[in-house]
Structures are given as structure tokens and as C-alpha cells.
Amino acid sequence: MDATNPLVTRASELRPTRIRSSRRVSDRLLRVFCLVATVLGAVVLGSILLMLIVEGVRGFSLTLFTEATPGPGSEGGGIANAILGSLVLTGIGILVATPVGLMAGTYLAEYGRGSKLAEVIRFLNDILLSAPSILIGLFVYTLMVRPMGTYSGWAGGVALAIIATPVIVRTTEDMMRLVPGTLREAGAALGAPPSKVIRSVTWRAASAGIVTGIILALARIAGETAPLLFTALNNNSWFGANLMGGVANLPVMIYQFALSPYPNWQALAWAGALLITMTILALSIVARFVIKPQRAR
CATH class of the missing domain: 1.10.3720.10 (MetI-like)
Incomplete structure (x- = not known):
């Protein structure tokens, strides 16, 4: 195939662009997934800690330690x-x-x-x-x-x-x-x-x-x-x-x-x-x- 063909030249120029575009999409998807997982974990742990604080404080008194x-x-x-x-x-x-x-x-x-x-x-x-x-x-x-x-x-x-x-x-x-x-x-x-x-x-x-x-x-x-x-x-x-x-x-x-x-x-x-x-x-x-x-x- 002739390398001087305009169509071949155009395809070779578009290939790196497509690769970079797919890499950007993959990077953004991974970033979104990590963010969602982090928020989910923080919400679950925060809910447990909040429930523990609310319920635990109710039971606190001086007699607890005496x-x-x-x-x-x-x-x-x-x-x-x-x-x-x-x-x-x-x-x-x-x-x-x-x-x-x-x-x-x-x-x-x-x-x-x-x-x-x-x-x-x-x-x-x-x-x-x-x-x-x-x-x-x-x-x-x-x-x-x-x-x-x-x-x-x-x-x-x-x-x-x-x-x-x-x-x-x-x-x-x-x-x-x-x-x-x-x-x-x-x-x-x-x-x-x-x-x-x-x-x-x-x-x-x-x-x-x-x-x-x-x-x-x-x-x-x-x-x-x-x-x-x-x-x-x-x-x-x-x-x-x-x-x-x-x-x-x-x-x-x-x-x-x-x-x-x-x-x-x-x-x-x-x-x-x-x-x-x-x-x-x-x-x-x-x-x-x-x-x-x-x-x-």
C-alpha cells in the first residue's frame, strides 16, 4: 500500500488520537468508580460511627464508671x-x-x-x-x-x-x-x-x-x-x-x-x-x- 496515499496518511494520524481518547475515557471511568467506592465506604462507616455515638452517649453516666x-x-x-x-x-x-x-x-x-x-x-x-x-x-x-x-x-x-x-x-x-x-x-x-x-x-x-x-x-x-x-x-x-x-x-x-x-x-x-x-x-x-x-x- 502506498504510504503517500492521503487516506493512509489520514488513518495513521487518527490512530494515536483514538488511543489517547480511549485512555482518557478509561481514566475517567476508573476515577469515578474510585470516588463512588470511597463515598460509599465513608457513608457506611460514618453511619455506624454516628449510630454508636448516639446510642452510646445515652448510656453514659457517672454510675457507668463507679x-x-x-x-x-x-x-x-x-x-x-x-x-x-x-x-x-x-x-x-x-x-x-x-x-x-x-x-x-x-x-x-x-x-x-x-x-x-x-x-x-x-x-x-x-x-x-x-x-x-x-x-x-x-x-x-x-x-x-x-x-x-x-x-x-x-x-x-x-x-x-x-x-x-x-x-x-x-x-x-x-x-x-x-x-x-x-x-x-x-x-x-x-x-x-x-x-x-x-x-x-x-x-x-x-x-x-x-x-x-x-x-x-x-x-x-x-x-x-x-x-x-x-x-x-x-x-x-x-x-x-x-x-x-x-x-x-x-x-x-x-x-x-x-x-x-x-x-x-x-x-x-x-x-x-x-x-x-x-x-x-x-x-x-x-x-x-x-x-x-x-x-x-
């Missing part, structure tokens, strides 16, 4: 025992998970680089990260609750620790890997052993990221319900010093009270849900402020 949860059919009451129980269980979980997660993450980042043992640990850690929390509750139930013959706060704390540990391990490893190798080399050049370099240089440089991981793990376990159903269960009274028997906690209290036919229990469930949501939001905000200095370096 009285224990009421019995069936009783009027009044609060969730003070559930708040205290949640603090204790979460505290046990994070106190157990933090040293284990910190040491495991340090091993993966510093001592186990490239080793097959480290690969196995990372693989198992990834499984724990994605494992359903109810399975962890069943595991701890079989390991502790059945042999002990009773529910306990210790079993609940162990279940929460198992959930929090992989989060801390992953965050610790990632943050320590971001520390420049020149800092380690400088410490080694001064004659410091690897343990001293890790404590004085690597941990200090990655401290903001490690603390952020601990806070995120704390937020992760603060609202867990399924593992506590099999371990700590619940109680309408204050728990003992040995944490044996059912221990009151907010997640299980919300689950049980929300399904009850008593209006005052339902109001307490909404108030407890709002309290947990505000706590997790506050922890997430703190984590963002903590990690900012790390990103600025």
Missing part, C-alpha cells in the same frame, strides 16, 4: 468491674507479649538473617497474624481452662498475649531493619559486642517504631471477644485477686448484654462499645504521633 454490672432484671448499674477486668486482661497480655515479641523480632532482624530457622519463625509468625482469634481461644481453653477446671483471667491474658505477640514481632523486625547498617558498623568499630550495639544503637534508633508496634498490638487486643469467651468468660461482680473464675471484661459484656432483652443491659452494651471504640481511636492517634519522629529521620 458501679458493677447489674444482674438480670435489675435497674441501674454500671460497667466499672468490666472496665477494670479489661484493663487487667489487656495488661497481662501486653506484658507477656512485649518481651517475647521484642526478643523474637530482634533475633530475626539481627542474628537470624538468612537462616532457615528465621524463615520458619517468620512463616509461623505470619500464620499467627492471620489466624482467627477464636482458634487461639480454643487452644488456650484446651491448654489451660480444661486442666484448671475453671475459667480464669490468666487464661484470658495468655490468649490475648498470643494474639499480640506476632504484631510486635513483625513491627520490631521491620523497624530494626530500617536502621542503617553504618550505625552497627560504627558501634562494632569501637569494639562493642553485638549485644551492646543492639541495646545502645539499634534499639534506640528504632525505639519509636517498636513502641508504635506495641501500641498497635494493644489496640488489636483491646476489643477481642472470641478468645475471652473460651478463657475469661464474664462475671457480673468484681473478680478476686487470684483471677480465678469468670472475670468481667468489656468485649464479652457487650456481646452478652446486647443480646439480652433488658433495656438497661442494652444501654450499657452501647456505652461499653463506645468506650472501647474511643479507646482504640485514642491508641491509634498516639501511635501516629509516636511514629512521626521515626519517619522524619
